[in-house]
Amino acid sequence: MTAGATTVRVLIADDHAVVRAGLRALLEGEADLVVTGEAGSGAEAVALAARTGPDVVLMDLRFGGPEAGMDGTEAVRRLAAEAPGVAVVMLTGYTGRADVVRALEAGARGYVPKAGAPEELFRAVRAAAAGSVGLAPEIVGELVGHVADPARSLSERETEVVRLVAEGLGNRAIATALFLSEATVKTHLVRIYRKLGVDNRPAAVSEAVRRGILDLT
Template identity: 45%
Template sequence: MTTTVLLVDDHPVVRSGLRAVLDTDTVHVLGEAATGEEAITLAAHLHPDVVLCDLRLGAGIDGIQTTAALRALIPAPAVLILTTFDRDAEILGAIEAGAAGYLLKDVAPEVIIEGIHRAAKGDMFLAPDLASRVLQGMRNPLPRLTDRELEVLRLMSTGAANRDIARTLFVTEATVKSHIAHIFTKLDVDSRSRAIHLAQETGLI
Protein backbone atom coordinates (compact mmCIF):
# COMPACT_ATOMS: atom_id res chain seq x y z
CA MET A 1 0.00 0.00 0.00
CA THR A 2 1.45 3.36 -0.97
CA THR A 3 1.76 6.25 1.43
CA THR A 4 1.13 9.77 0.14
CA VAL A 5 3.54 12.51 1.15
CA LEU A 6 3.79 16.28 0.97
CA LEU A 7 7.30 17.74 1.00
CA VAL A 8 8.02 21.00 2.80
CA ASP A 9 11.46 22.57 2.48
CA ASP A 10 12.62 25.98 1.42
CA HIS A 11 15.48 24.60 -0.68
CA PRO A 12 14.44 23.57 -4.17
CA VAL A 13 17.41 21.25 -4.34
CA VAL A 14 16.41 19.36 -1.24
CA ARG A 15 12.84 19.03 -2.48
CA SER A 16 14.08 17.56 -5.73
CA GLY A 17 16.35 15.23 -3.85
CA LEU A 18 13.59 14.03 -1.59
CA ARG A 19 11.28 13.54 -4.50
CA ALA A 20 13.91 11.54 -6.37
CA VAL A 21 14.67 9.45 -3.34
CA LEU A 22 11.16 8.92 -2.05
CA ASP A 23 8.98 8.49 -5.08
CA THR A 24 8.97 4.71 -5.15
CA ASP A 25 6.29 2.04 -5.30
CA THR A 26 5.50 2.42 -1.62
CA VAL A 27 5.64 6.20 -1.35
CA HIS A 28 3.94 8.72 -3.57
CA VAL A 29 4.90 12.38 -3.40
CA LEU A 30 1.74 14.43 -3.85
CA GLY A 31 3.34 17.83 -3.88
CA GLU A 32 5.96 20.25 -2.60
CA ALA A 33 5.79 23.43 -0.57
CA ALA A 34 8.51 25.97 0.02
CA THR A 35 6.92 27.65 3.04
CA GLY A 36 4.83 26.68 6.02
CA GLU A 37 1.86 28.67 4.79
CA GLU A 38 1.98 26.95 1.44
CA ALA A 39 2.26 23.59 3.17
CA ILE A 40 -0.90 24.17 5.18
CA THR A 41 -2.88 25.19 2.11
CA LEU A 42 -1.65 22.26 0.07
CA ALA A 43 -2.21 19.75 2.84
CA ALA A 44 -5.78 20.93 3.26
CA HIS A 45 -6.43 20.15 -0.40
CA LEU A 46 -4.27 17.12 -1.06
CA HIS A 47 -4.83 15.24 2.21
CA PRO A 48 -1.43 13.56 2.31
CA ASP A 49 -0.89 10.73 4.78
CA VAL A 50 2.38 12.27 5.88
CA VAL A 51 3.94 15.72 5.68
CA LEU A 52 7.73 15.72 5.60
CA CYS A 53 8.74 19.09 6.96
CA ASP A 54 11.97 20.96 7.47
CA LEU A 55 12.29 22.89 10.70
CA ARG A 56 13.97 25.94 9.21
CA LEU A 57 11.76 27.35 6.50
CA GLY A 58 13.43 30.63 5.72
CA ALA A 59 10.84 33.39 5.69
CA GLY A 60 7.46 32.92 7.32
CA ILE A 61 6.38 30.52 10.02
CA ASP A 62 8.79 27.85 11.21
CA GLY A 63 8.45 24.10 11.19
CA ILE A 64 6.99 23.85 14.67
CA GLN A 65 4.22 26.33 13.98
CA THR A 66 3.58 24.57 10.70
CA THR A 67 3.35 21.26 12.50
CA ALA A 68 0.83 22.60 14.96
CA ALA A 69 -1.32 24.02 12.14
CA LEU A 70 -1.13 20.82 10.14
CA ARG A 71 -2.16 18.71 13.10
CA ALA A 72 -5.24 20.90 13.49
CA LEU A 73 -6.47 19.97 10.02
CA ILE A 74 -9.19 17.36 9.60
CA PRO A 75 -8.08 14.80 8.73
CA ALA A 76 -4.72 15.58 10.24
CA PRO A 77 -1.67 14.33 8.38
CA ALA A 78 1.16 12.78 10.34
CA VAL A 79 4.06 15.23 10.45
CA LEU A 80 7.61 14.00 10.18
CA ILE A 81 10.30 16.56 10.90
CA LEU A 82 13.37 16.28 8.72
CA THR A 83 16.14 18.69 9.49
CA THR A 84 19.85 19.29 9.66
CA PHE A 85 19.85 20.36 13.25
CA ASP A 86 19.58 18.37 16.42
CA ARG A 87 18.98 20.96 19.08
CA ASP A 88 17.17 19.59 22.10
CA ALA A 89 14.59 22.29 22.58
CA GLU A 90 13.51 22.04 18.99
CA ILE A 91 13.03 18.32 19.03
CA LEU A 92 10.90 18.53 22.11
CA GLY A 93 9.03 21.51 20.71
CA ALA A 94 8.23 19.64 17.53
CA ILE A 95 6.98 16.64 19.43
CA GLU A 96 4.86 18.83 21.66
CA ALA A 97 3.38 20.38 18.55
CA GLY A 98 2.28 16.95 17.43
CA ALA A 99 5.08 15.72 15.20
CA ALA A 100 5.16 11.97 14.74
CA GLY A 101 8.91 11.89 14.39
CA TYR A 102 12.18 13.60 13.90
CA LEU A 103 14.87 12.70 11.40
CA LEU A 104 18.23 14.20 10.64
CA LYS A 105 18.96 14.98 7.02
CA ASP A 106 22.14 12.96 6.96
CA VAL A 107 20.34 9.65 7.29
CA ALA A 108 20.09 7.20 4.44
CA PRO A 109 17.04 7.41 2.16
CA GLU A 110 15.77 4.05 3.36
CA VAL A 111 15.53 5.40 6.89
CA ILE A 112 13.40 8.26 5.67
CA ILE A 113 11.12 5.88 3.83
CA GLU A 114 10.83 3.69 6.88
CA GLY A 115 10.04 6.74 8.96
CA ILE A 116 7.29 7.75 6.56
CA HIS A 117 5.61 4.38 6.74
CA ARG A 118 5.89 4.27 10.49
CA ALA A 119 4.47 7.77 10.78
CA ALA A 120 1.60 6.87 8.48
CA LYS A 121 0.72 3.98 10.77
CA GLY A 122 0.60 6.34 13.70
CA ASP A 123 3.92 5.26 15.21
CA MET A 124 6.48 7.62 16.60
CA PHE A 125 9.74 7.57 14.77
CA LEU A 126 12.92 9.12 16.09
CA ALA A 127 16.32 8.82 14.51
CA PRO A 128 18.10 6.27 16.72
CA ASP A 129 20.84 8.65 17.81
CA LEU A 130 18.21 11.16 18.88
CA ALA A 131 16.00 8.86 20.89
CA SER A 132 18.30 8.61 23.88
CA ARG A 133 18.91 12.32 23.84
CA VAL A 134 15.21 13.08 23.85
CA LEU A 135 14.59 10.79 26.78
CA GLN A 136 17.50 12.44 28.54
CA GLY A 137 15.96 15.82 27.76
CA MET A 138 12.66 14.73 29.22
CA ARG A 139 14.28 13.53 32.41
CA ASN A 140 16.36 16.69 32.70
CA PRO A 141 13.93 19.20 31.33
CA LEU A 142 15.28 22.66 30.81
CA PRO A 143 13.61 24.94 33.30
CA ARG A 144 10.85 26.93 31.73
CA LEU A 145 11.83 30.53 31.23
CA THR A 146 9.07 33.09 31.09
CA ASP A 147 8.51 35.08 27.91
CA ARG A 148 10.15 38.07 29.44
CA GLU A 149 13.14 36.07 30.53
CA LEU A 150 13.55 34.62 27.07
CA GLU A 151 13.39 38.11 25.64
CA VAL A 152 16.15 39.22 27.99
CA LEU A 153 18.18 36.13 27.23
CA ARG A 154 17.95 36.74 23.52
CA LEU A 155 19.08 40.34 23.90
CA MET A 156 21.90 39.19 26.14
CA SER A 157 23.03 36.77 23.47
CA THR A 158 23.41 39.57 20.96
CA GLY A 159 25.96 41.14 23.28
CA ALA A 160 23.65 43.71 24.80
CA ALA A 161 24.67 45.06 28.21
CA ASN A 162 22.10 45.41 30.96
CA ARG A 163 21.72 49.07 30.11
CA ASP A 164 21.03 48.25 26.47
CA ILE A 165 18.48 45.63 27.42
CA ALA A 166 16.81 48.04 29.82
CA ARG A 167 16.54 50.68 27.11
CA THR A 168 15.21 48.21 24.56
CA LEU A 169 12.55 46.86 26.88
CA PHE A 170 11.71 50.24 28.47
CA VAL A 171 12.42 49.08 32.00
CA THR A 172 15.11 49.94 34.52
CA GLU A 173 18.42 48.19 34.84
CA ALA A 174 17.25 46.86 38.19
CA THR A 175 14.50 44.96 36.43
CA VAL A 176 16.88 43.58 33.88
CA LYS A 177 19.21 42.43 36.61
CA SER A 178 16.30 40.80 38.36
CA HIS A 179 15.34 38.88 35.23
CA ILE A 180 18.91 37.88 34.65
CA ALA A 181 19.26 36.67 38.20
CA HIS A 182 16.23 34.45 37.65
CA ILE A 183 17.59 33.21 34.36
CA PHE A 184 20.90 32.33 35.96
CA THR A 185 19.23 30.47 38.77
CA LYS A 186 17.01 28.50 36.42
CA LEU A 187 19.84 27.62 34.07
CA ASP A 188 22.21 27.03 36.95
CA VAL A 189 24.93 29.32 35.64
CA ASP A 190 26.68 32.34 37.04
CA SER A 191 27.71 34.46 34.09
CA ARG A 192 26.03 35.81 31.00
CA SER A 193 28.44 34.11 28.68
CA ARG A 194 27.68 30.75 30.23
CA ALA A 195 23.98 31.44 30.01
CA ILE A 196 24.34 32.39 26.36
CA HIS A 197 26.37 29.33 25.60
CA LEU A 198 23.95 27.00 27.32
CA ALA A 199 20.98 28.62 25.63
CA GLN A 200 22.58 28.23 22.22
CA GLU A 201 23.61 24.68 22.88
CA THR A 202 20.18 23.54 23.89
CA GLY A 203 18.34 25.50 21.25
CA LEU A 204 16.66 27.62 23.89
CA ILE A 205 17.27 30.61 21.67
Protein backbone atom coordinates (compact mmCIF):
# COMPACT_ATOMS: atom_id res chain seq x y z
CA MET A 1 0.00 0.00 0.00
CA THR A 2 1.45 3.36 -1.00
CA ALA A 3 2.08 6.07 1.56
CA GLY A 4 -1.05 7.99 2.39
CA ALA A 5 -3.37 5.36 0.86
CA THR A 6 -6.66 4.84 2.64
CA THR A 7 -7.76 1.41 3.81
CA VAL A 8 -11.30 0.48 2.74
CA ARG A 9 -13.19 -1.71 5.23
CA VAL A 10 -15.59 -4.11 3.52
CA LEU A 11 -18.45 -6.23 4.85
CA ILE A 12 -19.42 -9.17 2.60
CA ALA A 13 -23.11 -10.16 2.49
CA ASP A 14 -23.99 -13.33 0.58
CA ASP A 15 -25.95 -16.43 1.54
CA HIS A 16 -23.31 -18.83 0.19
CA ALA A 17 -20.31 -19.46 2.45
CA VAL A 18 -18.14 -20.54 -0.49
CA VAL A 19 -18.91 -17.29 -2.33
CA ARG A 20 -18.06 -15.26 0.77
CA ALA A 21 -14.76 -17.12 1.13
CA GLY A 22 -13.89 -16.46 -2.50
CA LEU A 23 -14.74 -12.78 -2.23
CA ARG A 24 -12.71 -12.46 0.97
CA ALA A 25 -9.68 -14.00 -0.72
CA LEU A 26 -10.01 -11.65 -3.70
CA LEU A 27 -10.49 -8.51 -1.64
CA GLU A 28 -7.75 -9.26 0.86
CA GLY A 29 -5.34 -9.76 -2.03
CA GLU A 30 -5.52 -5.97 -2.47
CA ALA A 31 -3.36 -3.97 -0.08
CA ASP A 32 -5.97 -1.28 0.54
CA LEU A 33 -9.03 -3.52 0.98
CA VAL A 34 -9.78 -5.20 4.33
CA VAL A 35 -12.73 -7.53 5.03
CA THR A 36 -14.14 -6.72 8.46
CA GLY A 37 -17.03 -9.19 8.54
CA GLU A 38 -19.43 -11.51 6.74
CA ALA A 39 -23.22 -11.81 6.73
CA GLY A 40 -25.38 -14.62 5.39
CA SER A 41 -28.62 -12.64 4.97
CA GLY A 42 -29.86 -9.14 4.27
CA ALA A 43 -31.09 -8.69 7.84
CA GLU A 44 -27.77 -9.84 9.26
CA ALA A 45 -25.92 -7.47 6.92
CA VAL A 46 -27.99 -4.49 8.10
CA ALA A 47 -27.49 -5.32 11.78
CA LEU A 48 -23.76 -5.98 11.42
CA ALA A 49 -23.14 -2.87 9.32
CA ALA A 50 -25.07 -0.69 11.77
CA ARG A 51 -22.98 -2.10 14.62
CA THR A 52 -19.50 -2.11 13.05
CA GLY A 53 -19.69 0.71 10.48
CA PRO A 54 -17.71 -0.62 7.49
CA ASP A 55 -16.93 1.71 4.60
CA VAL A 56 -18.64 -0.54 2.05
CA VAL A 57 -21.07 -3.46 2.14
CA LEU A 58 -20.67 -5.84 -0.78
CA MET A 59 -24.29 -7.00 -1.05
CA ASP A 60 -25.82 -9.93 -2.92
CA LEU A 61 -29.04 -8.96 -4.71
CA ARG A 62 -31.08 -12.06 -3.86
CA PHE A 63 -30.71 -14.17 -0.76
CA GLY A 64 -32.00 -17.74 -0.42
CA GLY A 65 -32.57 -20.00 2.55
CA PRO A 66 -34.87 -19.61 5.55
CA GLU A 67 -33.99 -15.93 6.07
CA ALA A 68 -34.70 -14.83 2.51
CA GLY A 69 -37.47 -12.44 3.50
CA MET A 70 -35.24 -9.40 2.85
CA ASP A 71 -33.57 -9.13 -0.54
CA GLY A 72 -30.50 -7.03 -1.24
CA THR A 73 -32.46 -4.01 -2.47
CA GLU A 74 -34.54 -3.88 0.71
CA ALA A 75 -31.35 -4.27 2.74
CA VAL A 76 -29.92 -1.21 0.95
CA ARG A 77 -32.99 0.80 1.98
CA ARG A 78 -32.65 -0.35 5.59
CA LEU A 79 -28.97 0.52 5.61
CA ALA A 80 -29.72 4.02 4.31
CA ALA A 81 -31.90 4.52 7.39
CA GLU A 82 -29.87 2.66 10.02
CA ALA A 83 -26.28 3.19 8.80
CA PRO A 84 -26.41 6.15 6.40
CA GLY A 85 -22.64 6.53 6.20
CA VAL A 86 -22.15 3.03 4.77
CA ALA A 87 -21.93 2.66 0.98
CA VAL A 88 -23.31 -0.43 -0.75
CA VAL A 89 -22.09 -2.21 -3.88
CA MET A 90 -24.40 -4.85 -5.32
CA LEU A 91 -22.72 -8.04 -6.55
CA THR A 92 -25.10 -10.28 -8.46
CA GLY A 93 -25.74 -12.65 -11.31
CA TYR A 94 -28.72 -10.52 -12.38
CA THR A 95 -27.95 -7.57 -14.65
CA GLY A 96 -31.41 -6.74 -16.03
CA ARG A 97 -32.18 -3.04 -16.22
CA ALA A 98 -35.02 -3.22 -13.70
CA ASP A 99 -32.80 -4.86 -11.06
CA VAL A 100 -30.06 -2.29 -11.61
CA VAL A 101 -32.42 0.67 -11.47
CA ARG A 102 -34.19 -0.53 -8.31
CA ALA A 103 -30.88 -1.09 -6.53
CA LEU A 104 -29.52 2.33 -7.47
CA GLU A 105 -32.78 4.07 -6.60
CA ALA A 106 -32.66 2.34 -3.19
CA GLY A 107 -29.27 3.92 -2.59
CA ALA A 108 -26.63 1.47 -3.87
CA ARG A 109 -23.38 3.11 -4.95
CA GLY A 110 -22.27 0.36 -7.30
CA TYR A 111 -23.44 -2.69 -9.23
CA VAL A 112 -21.09 -5.44 -10.42
CA PRO A 113 -21.94 -8.81 -12.05
CA LYS A 114 -20.52 -11.93 -10.42
CA ALA A 115 -19.21 -13.03 -13.81
CA GLY A 116 -17.18 -9.82 -14.16
CA ALA A 117 -13.44 -9.37 -13.80
CA PRO A 118 -12.03 -8.89 -10.28
CA GLU A 119 -10.73 -5.47 -11.34
CA GLU A 120 -14.32 -4.32 -11.88
CA LEU A 121 -15.17 -5.38 -8.33
CA PHE A 122 -12.17 -3.58 -6.84
CA ARG A 123 -12.91 -0.44 -8.86
CA ALA A 124 -16.55 -0.39 -7.73
CA VAL A 125 -15.66 -0.87 -4.05
CA ARG A 126 -13.07 1.91 -4.12
CA ALA A 127 -15.40 4.26 -5.99
CA ALA A 128 -18.23 3.65 -3.53
CA ALA A 129 -15.93 4.24 -0.57
CA ALA A 130 -14.83 7.53 -2.13
CA GLY A 131 -18.43 8.68 -2.53
CA SER A 132 -18.67 7.98 -6.26
CA VAL A 133 -20.70 5.39 -8.20
CA GLY A 134 -18.98 2.26 -9.47
CA LEU A 135 -20.68 0.43 -12.34
CA ALA A 136 -19.33 -2.31 -14.57
CA PRO A 137 -19.36 -1.41 -18.31
CA GLU A 138 -22.21 -3.81 -19.10
CA ILE A 139 -24.29 -2.26 -16.32
CA VAL A 140 -23.80 1.18 -17.82
CA GLY A 141 -25.16 -0.23 -21.07
CA GLU A 142 -28.26 -1.50 -19.29
CA LEU A 143 -28.90 1.96 -17.88
CA VAL A 144 -28.73 3.84 -21.18
CA GLY A 145 -32.36 3.15 -22.06
CA HIS A 146 -33.52 4.05 -18.58
CA VAL A 147 -31.69 7.37 -18.66
CA ALA A 148 -33.11 8.12 -22.08
CA ASP A 149 -36.68 7.35 -20.99
CA PRO A 150 -36.97 7.01 -17.20
CA ALA A 151 -40.77 7.29 -17.34
CA ARG A 152 -40.92 3.75 -18.76
CA SER A 153 -39.49 2.18 -15.60
CA LEU A 154 -42.08 0.57 -13.32
CA SER A 155 -42.34 1.83 -9.77
CA GLU A 156 -41.95 -0.61 -6.88
CA ARG A 157 -45.74 -0.73 -6.41
CA GLU A 158 -46.35 -1.29 -10.13
CA THR A 159 -43.84 -4.12 -10.05
CA GLU A 160 -45.73 -5.71 -7.14
CA VAL A 161 -48.98 -5.44 -9.10
CA VAL A 162 -47.60 -7.02 -12.27
CA ARG A 163 -46.02 -9.79 -10.17
CA LEU A 164 -49.41 -10.64 -8.69
CA VAL A 165 -50.95 -10.51 -12.16
CA ALA A 166 -48.34 -13.09 -13.20
CA GLU A 167 -49.50 -15.27 -10.30
CA GLY A 168 -53.01 -15.23 -11.77
CA LEU A 169 -54.69 -12.88 -9.28
CA GLY A 170 -57.62 -10.72 -10.37
CA ASN A 171 -58.03 -7.06 -9.48
CA ARG A 172 -59.97 -7.75 -6.29
CA ALA A 173 -57.41 -10.27 -5.02
CA ILE A 174 -54.56 -7.90 -5.85
CA ALA A 175 -56.34 -5.10 -4.00
CA THR A 176 -56.72 -7.33 -0.94
CA ALA A 177 -53.11 -8.50 -1.04
CA LEU A 178 -51.70 -4.97 -1.29
CA PHE A 179 -54.33 -3.26 0.90
CA LEU A 180 -55.51 -1.10 -1.99
CA SER A 181 -58.89 -0.32 -3.54
CA GLU A 182 -59.82 -2.01 -6.80
CA ALA A 183 -59.91 1.44 -8.44
CA THR A 184 -56.29 2.00 -7.42
CA VAL A 185 -55.29 -1.37 -8.83
CA LYS A 186 -56.95 -0.48 -12.13
CA THR A 187 -55.06 2.81 -12.19
CA HIS A 188 -51.79 0.97 -11.63
CA LEU A 189 -52.61 -1.43 -14.47
CA VAL A 190 -53.31 1.44 -16.86
CA ARG A 191 -49.91 2.93 -16.04
CA ILE A 192 -48.20 -0.45 -16.33
CA TYR A 193 -49.72 -1.04 -19.77
CA ARG A 194 -48.62 2.40 -20.91
CA LYS A 195 -45.05 2.03 -19.64
CA LEU A 196 -44.65 -1.47 -21.08
CA GLY A 197 -46.34 -0.61 -24.37
CA VAL A 198 -49.00 -3.34 -24.06
CA ASP A 199 -52.79 -3.46 -23.74
CA ASN A 200 -53.61 -6.60 -21.75
CA ARG A 201 -52.54 -8.63 -18.73
CA PRO A 202 -50.75 -11.54 -20.49
CA ALA A 203 -48.77 -9.12 -22.64
CA ALA A 204 -47.82 -7.09 -19.56
CA VAL A 205 -46.46 -10.19 -17.84
CA SER A 206 -44.59 -11.29 -20.97
CA GLU A 207 -43.01 -7.87 -21.46
CA ALA A 208 -42.10 -7.58 -17.78
CA VAL A 209 -40.28 -10.92 -18.00
CA ARG A 210 -38.53 -9.89 -21.22
CA ARG A 211 -37.24 -6.70 -19.58
CA GLY A 212 -36.03 -8.52 -16.48
CA ILE A 213 -38.63 -6.90 -14.21
CA LEU A 214 -40.04 -10.33 -13.36
CA ASP A 215 -38.19 -13.59 -12.98
CA LEU A 216 -40.61 -16.51 -13.21
CA THR A 217 -37.97 -19.26 -13.20
